[in-house]
Amino acid sequence: MQLRARDYERMLDLAVAVLENGDTDTSWHLITGHLLEAFGCHSATYTAGNVADGTGHAEGWAPERLSAHVGDLVQRRIRQRHPLFFYTSPLEPRPPVNVSEICARWRHTEWYSEARRDFGAAYQMGVPLPGEHGILRNIVLGRDADYTARELAFATRIQPLLVGVANHVRELRRLRAGSLPAPVMTGHGLTPRELTVLGLLAEGLTTEAIARRLAISPHTVNRHLEKVYRKLGTNNRVSTVRVARRAGLVA
Known part of the structure; x- marks a missing residue:
């Protein structure tokens, strides 16, 4: 699938934003904001969850108004067995996908009703981020129409970058927990x-x-x-x- 010049420009914007951001606490808010704009969607969330013990957290979301709905988002997705969440694998790479491709009756499910009510989006795309043992990490983008083949291709191209970001943030936090100094500010x-x-x-x-x-x-x-x-x-x-x-x- 042929990507547009603007797609590559957005990839570069995202990479530069990640490299220049020294605050791991805001990394995923920064990224979801970029994705919201790049895909012209209504919502973008980053979540990580442990299915074994039912714990996890939503760490990044855009727009900011979603904060009222993400408190127990991961726990709900585990409990409800949300198709995009369980499409994700901790270590096996899987391509971005429209939820309608893996859930034939999507429009007749409680997940669809929740997406409309809380996120203002009827359709969702999932971008799995493998790489952490036992943890399901993904980004879900929501809007009122399925994502096109070109947009799925674009998501596939930036998926390795997003996986790298997830691993980078995790490693920075591990190192800083060992008392590395915070990034130098002017x-x-x-x-x-x-x-x-x-x-x-x-x-x-x-x-x-x-x-x-x-x-x-x-x-x-x-x-x-x-x-x-x-x-x-x-x-x-x-x-x-x-x-x-x-x-x-x-x-």
């Missing part, structure tokens, strides 16, 4: 990459010029700028540069 909580973007902004570069200089997409530049604005308490380029200069963050 003044006002700006990351090194945000400082770089801020410096180029102070030079008068446009979003497109910054993107070319850093070999990232304009979309990623705007994400960095939004974070810079929030951290500096500003809402436009001029005031941001003024505050940054006053604080000694840029020349």
Whole structure:
């Protein structure tokens, strides 16, 4: 299935966002936000559960309003034997799939009713993330129509990246539990990459010029700028540069 140039740009955006994010507590919220936009869906959740003891957690979701429904989401999916959850295997790679492909009577099930009621989505796609013994990890994307062959192909291409993220986050947490220091932050909580973007902004570069200089997409530049604005308490380029200069963050 032929992917579009924009699909590859979104893959790069996702990879860059993951590499630049040093906070493992926000990793899955960041990723589900990217996926929500990339697939034009209504909801995106990341869950991990242990079927043997019925425990688990939903760690990332978008949009934020889903927080009211994800408290016991994994426990419900285990108890109800949700088809996408049990399609996932702890170690065996399985491709992304529309729930209607593995559940013939999807529209007549309690899972469908719950998806409509809580997530505002009639159809779901599951992206299994194998790699952790005894744990079922997956991402579920919901919207009002099945995902197309191209979108399934796109999900298949980014699936190894998402598996790598899951393993990366797990390993970082294990290492930090052994007292590794937290990621180094700069003044006002700006990351090194945000400082770089801020410096180029102070030079008068446009979003497109910054993107070319850093070999990232304009979309990623705007994400960095939004974070810079929030951290500096500003809402436009001029005031941001003024505050940054006053604080000694840029020349």
